[in-house]
Amino acid sequence: MKASPSRIAVAIGVAAVLLLVIVMSPMLMTSIPSFIGSGGGDPADCKPGAVQGEEVSDTGVSDIPERMLELYKKHGEKIGVQWNVLAAVGKRETDHGRSDLPGVKSGTNYAGAAGPMQFLISTWGGKAQLSMSEEFNGYASDGDGDGIGDVYNPADAILGAAKMLKRNGAPENVRRALFVYNRAWWYVDQVMEIAGKYAKSGEVKVPPEADPLCDEPIVAGAPNDLVKRILAYALAQRGKPYLWGGTGPDAFDCSGIIYMAYQSVGLSIPRTTFTQWPFGVRINPGQEQPGDLVFFNAGPGTGPDNPGHVGLVVSKGKMVEARCRLCGPIKVTTYDDRTSLVGFTRPLMNPDVLEQLKKLQNTL
Structure with a gap:
């Protein structure tokens, strides 16, 4: 014009x-x-990507299984949330999937949560495994490209968790996003503390914008x-x-x-x-x-x-x-x-x- x-x-x-x-x-x-x-x-x-470029601390390297760390970083970058926050959720919920408590590897716990990131089955999509071609309103995700959203599959569960945190305020307002994930401020405090320990900087950074x-x-x-x-x-x-x-x-x-x-x-x-x-x-x-x-x-x-x-x-x-x-x-x-x-x-x-x-x- x-x-x-x-x-x-x-x-x-x-x-x-x-x-x-x-x-x-x-x-x-x-x-x-x-x-x-x-x-x-x-x-x-203040450069784009500075958050996702956050280096892993010695604590993170020693505590997070290599495959899980790879998934936290991959899906954190894909969705746009801090990888160390995803990792801290995984640690707090199930010790990165290593826990033998009910609901981690099969079934659900007393609250109806399942998988390494402890999704309520109702928020995942109504059932633990479903074809991604099915209609659903939950966070079921296909993180490994097999066409199935499996709440017990770390690749799928971590991608779903990243989406949930993003929808509820991350990466800008991480505390709000974590509160929606598990409605308790003590939980938010614990996850933030773990996330800080996993980053070499010792903190949870927000994106430049x-x-x-x-x-x-x-x-x-x-x-x-x-x-x-x-x-x-x-x-x-x-x-x-x-x-x-x-x-x-x-x-x-x-x-x-x-x-x-x-x-x-x-x-x-x-x-x-x-x-x-x-x-x-x-x-x-x-x-x-x-x-x-x-x-x-x-x-x-x-x-x-x-x-x-x-x-x-x-x-x-x-x-x-x-x-x-x-x-x-x-x-x-x-x-x-x-x-x-x-x-x-x-x-x-x-x-x-x-x-x-x-x-x-x-x-x-």
């Missing part, structure tokens, strides 16, 4: 107004949260201080749950977090995805920048020109997203690989926003 002369004029105008407001307005220059610009994490820890210490380069890449503050607000909401209609402070929906991020700098934009889509000026793919909105054809009653889902661009290819109730907490995700992507808009180029910026300037 080629920009019209009027849109070019608007773009020039907003740049001038933004520069004036950013230089002169005390409200728009209030401090960014303390974790921004605090020095950041080790650059090596979930670590506040890695926010500095994201925020620094924003085009101006106003957008930096919008990003800082949105990034600070990571880990909070999705709530339809939510505008915080404890939970948000997809458009609610964006609405409140703009409110945080004194700007009012429409509240819902359906009204945010026509509000901003359309931006050609590849020309989007931090602070822009990215829209998707997702949800009931939506279409190519009526998108039902939205994210806030924080860097090229990355967005802050409150996706859905079962999709885990608010997090930074990628948008380039989404087949439902509809387009991008820039709210800061809307004439109403330009007027709001002028009024903010006039209140000085």
Whole structure:
């Protein structure tokens, strides 16, 4: 889509107004949260893959059977959860399948759980072994490619556990995911302690996009201080749950977090995805920048020109997203690989926003 002369004029105008407001307005220059610009994490820890690259400690090498370690790493990387957390669950549940207690190698225990990762049969798919061609709503998984989801097969069980942890908050909110796995905080504490011992770093790391210490380069890449503050607000909401209609402070929906991020700098934009889509000026793919909105054809009653889902661009290819109730907490995700992507808009180029910026300037 080629920009019209009027849109070019608007773009020039907003740049001038933004520069004036950013230089002169005390409200728009209030401090960014303390974790921004605090020095950041080790650059090596902020690279993609840093979590899965976590080295195994001597304790991990000596305690985890070689085949099980291979599976924890393989399926952790495939699904996107920390391998040492998977390993810690396997240790806490069945000593990596070495336990002879009922339900580990056959049958179920007193609670109805089975296999090395101790899945309730009801959550696995209703029975211990089933063809992956069958219809089911559980976590039954085929980790070795034989077409069968076998709760007693470590390859299948570990893949299923990885999926369950991912769905419930990992890798960003590991404690929440573990609590859903086994609803006891003492269990969560024990698993986290084991996971720390299995990693050479001695801790459970979160991925770069979930670590506040890695926010500095994201925020620094924003085009101006106003957008930096919008990003800082949105990034600070990571880990909070999705709530339809939510505008915080404890939970948000997809458009609610964006609405409140703009409110945080004194700007009012429409509240819902359906009204945010026509509000901003359309931006050609590849020309989007931090602070822009990215829209998707997702949800009931939506279409190519009526998108039902939205994210806030924080860097090229990355967005802050409150996706859905079962999709885990608010997090930074990628948008380039989404087949439902509809387009991008820039709210800061809307004439109403330009007027709001002028009024903010006039209140000085």
